[in-house]
Each structure stands twice: as C-alpha cells, then as structure tokens.
Amino acid sequence: MVDDTCNILVIEPLSVPQDNKEAFIATLQYTLETAIQAVYKLEPDELDSERLGEGKYLLFWEASEGGAGVLSQLLQQPNAFQRIAHAALDICHFLEPKDTCVQACYECLLSYRNQFDHPLINRHLIKPLLEELQGSAVEISGVFRDEQYQKLLSQTDPNSNFERVVLQEIYQRGYKLPDAAQELIPEANCKPDFVYKEEAIALFCDGSVHDNPEQKKQDKIERDNLRYNASYQILTLRHDEDWREKLEILGSL
Incomplete structure (x- = not known):
C-alpha cells in the first residue's frame, strides 16, 4: 500500500x-x-x-x-x-x-x-x-486565514517572541500570510523565520540575540547564500528599529 x-x-x-x-x-x-x-x-x-x-x-x-x-x-x-x-x-x-x-x-x-x-x-x-x-478577486474566508495563522504560530521559534509579534502584525494588517515558518531552504542551508515561496522573499526577525558579533557574521553568510544561491529577496526586521514601516512592502503581495 x-x-x-x-x-x-x-x-x-x-x-x-x-x-x-x-x-x-x-x-x-x-x-x-x-x-x-x-x-x-x-x-x-x-x-x-x-x-x-x-x-x-x-x-x-x-x-x-x-x-x-x-x-x-x-x-x-x-x-x-x-x-x-x-x-x-x-x-x-x-x-x-x-x-x-x-x-x-x-x-x-x-x-x-x-x-x-x-x-x-x-x-x-x-x-x-x-x-x-479578469476583474475578479480572491476572497479568503476568515476560517482559512485563521487556520494558516495558527499553523504559522506553531512553527515559530519558541525562543523568539519577536517572530510572533511580527506575525501578529502581518495578520492584523490583512497582509498575505507567509507560506511557512522556520523552513529549510536547501540551496542556502538556511532557515528564514518566514518564507513567501512564490515571491521568493525570506523574512528575518532579528531579536537582541542577533546583536552578537559572531551571530551577525553567521547571519550575513546565511543571507548571502539565500540571496545569491537561491535568488531570494531578504527582508530583515530588527527589534530596535521601526520595523513596522518595513512591513509595508508585504501589502503589495
């Protein structure tokens, strides 16, 4: 079978x-x-x-x-x-x-x-x-969107509250939700916090742990691999900046 x-x-x-x-x-x-x-x-x-x-x-x-x-x-x-x-x-x-x-x-x-x-x-x-x-638009029922939101929440890094704050902001604004969270991109050997697959956008939510110099160096290597080996656009949101303004790019998806 x-x-x-x-x-x-x-x-x-x-x-x-x-x-x-x-x-x-x-x-x-x-x-x-x-x-x-x-x-x-x-x-x-x-x-x-x-x-x-x-x-x-x-x-x-x-x-x-x-x-x-x-x-x-x-x-x-x-x-x-x-x-x-x-x-x-x-x-x-x-x-x-x-x-x-x-x-x-x-x-x-x-x-x-x-x-x-x-x-x-x-x-x-x-x-x-x-x-x-040609003049139509897809309307997603609240149930479908809620299920996707809950699924993404369950996939986030349990040690990163910032990821969940960002995801909640995306959800509340009515933007398109990511396709996956913490999913490995084999070509880059990297797990972005969130991924939009068709648009090839990798979203990173950098909390205070990413302020560490060694972590910054590793982040650069992984994100360069994503950019050059997997042709992903990188969107990085830092905890200490106005990251909500950066999210507006997702409104056009």
Missing part, C-alpha cells in the same frame, strides 16, 4: 449556460488547467484535473510527488484568477487571433491526454467568463 498527499482545488462554476453545458464545463476544465500551468510554469504532468458530480465540480490536483504548492497559492493571492484569466485569453487566441483555429487546436486546448473530449472543447464558449474573471 502506497500513501501519498497532494494539494487539491475543487471549483464549482456557478454561471453555467444550460445549452452546451457539458461542452462549457469540459472547455473550462482544460482552459484553467492549461492557464495555471502557464502562469505557474508547471509541466503538463505536474497538474491534472477531472470533472466530478456530472460536471458540477472541477477537481484539480498537483500530480507530481510533493507538489509545488501552486493550488494553495491560488487561494492566497487576490489577483490569482485575474492572471489566470489573462493567460487563458492569450492561450485561446483571443488576444492575438488565429484564423485557422475554429473551436480549439493543439496550440491552445487540445492535447493527446484530452483527445476523448475533443468534440466538446470550444474556446468561444468560455470567452465571456474569462473576460469577467
């Missing part, structure tokens, strides 16, 4: 035209799958999907071992579906028309993997929805 875990996302389309319903859902499935792969630079075998409940739901899951955490990121980024919709309009030849593509082609939505659905796929059916999604 083999156990595996992966991120999943279930979507329930609400505005589904009753005529061509099956074709609409099938087209939406492959359009979203292809656009997510494009936006987040995933290989075709890293993301998969299927229709559930007679087409009432669309199930997406990260098929590669471990996953890239993309589907969870979709729920944490207010403009995620705006980006996906824009990519989908481009993929479906609506931004740069292709006269030889009638309903769909192998340059947009058709593939060997979805060949049994080729008769259903029609890019024109989902154009109005994609245009509407």
Whole structure:
C-alpha cells in the first residue's frame, strides 16, 4: 500500500449556460488547467484535473510527488484568477487571433491526454467568463486565514517572541500570510523565520540575540547564500528599529 498527499482545488462554476453545458464545463476544465500551468510554469504532468458530480465540480490536483504548492497559492493571492484569466485569453487566441483555429487546436486546448473530449472543447464558449474573471478577486474566508495563522504560530521559534509579534502584525494588517515558518531552504542551508515561496522573499526577525558579533557574521553568510544561491529577496526586521514601516512592502503581495 502506497500513501501519498497532494494539494487539491475543487471549483464549482456557478454561471453555467444550460445549452452546451457539458461542452462549457469540459472547455473550462482544460482552459484553467492549461492557464495555471502557464502562469505557474508547471509541466503538463505536474497538474491534472477531472470533472466530478456530472460536471458540477472541477477537481484539480498537483500530480507530481510533493507538489509545488501552486493550488494553495491560488487561494492566497487576490489577483490569482485575474492572471489566470489573462493567460487563458492569450492561450485561446483571443488576444492575438488565429484564423485557422475554429473551436480549439493543439496550440491552445487540445492535447493527446484530452483527445476523448475533443468534440466538446470550444474556446468561444468560455470567452465571456474569462473576460469577467479578469476583474475578479480572491476572497479568503476568515476560517482559512485563521487556520494558516495558527499553523504559522506553531512553527515559530519558541525562543523568539519577536517572530510572533511580527506575525501578529502581518495578520492584523490583512497582509498575505507567509507560506511557512522556520523552513529549510536547501540551496542556502538556511532557515528564514518566514518564507513567501512564490515571491521568493525570506523574512528575518532579528531579536537582541542577533546583536552578537559572531551571530551577525553567521547571519550575513546565511543571507548571502539565500540571496545569491537561491535568488531570494531578504527582508530583515530588527527589534530596535521601526520595523513596522518595513512591513509595508508585504501589502503589495
């Protein structure tokens, strides 16, 4: 018996035209799958999907071992579906028309993997929805955000109250929460206090222990490794400075 875990996302389309319903859902499935792969630079075998409940739901899951955490990121980024919709309009030849593509082609939505659905796929059916999604925003329920906040609190260094003060400030301002706390970045052999993975931002909360000269030297080595070996942006907050002002950069995530 083999156990595996992966991120999943279930979507329930609400505005589904009753005529061509099956074709609409099938087209939406492959359009979203292809656009997510494009936006987040995933290989075709890293993301998969299927229709559930007679087409009432669309199930997406990260098929590669471990996953890239993309589907969870979709729920944490207010403009995620705006980006996906824009990519989908481009993929479906609506931004740069292709006269030889009638309903769909192998340059947009058709593939060997979805060949049994080729008769259903029609890019024109989902154009109005994609245009509407360009003005959409993801709203995260309080429960989901609270769970993430509590999870991050449990991951912080028990000896660093400053980390928890910073995390509380991020939470109370309504900023995007970090993806993880105290997680090892192998390329740099370093554990930032908090990490934003997609944005490649490492956040360090330096309490008084980091005033020690030897600790400062070690901090510089680790953070240079993060910057140059793992291409992370470093955001350092010191306990003895106006660190709250520095946090404003997170408001744009």
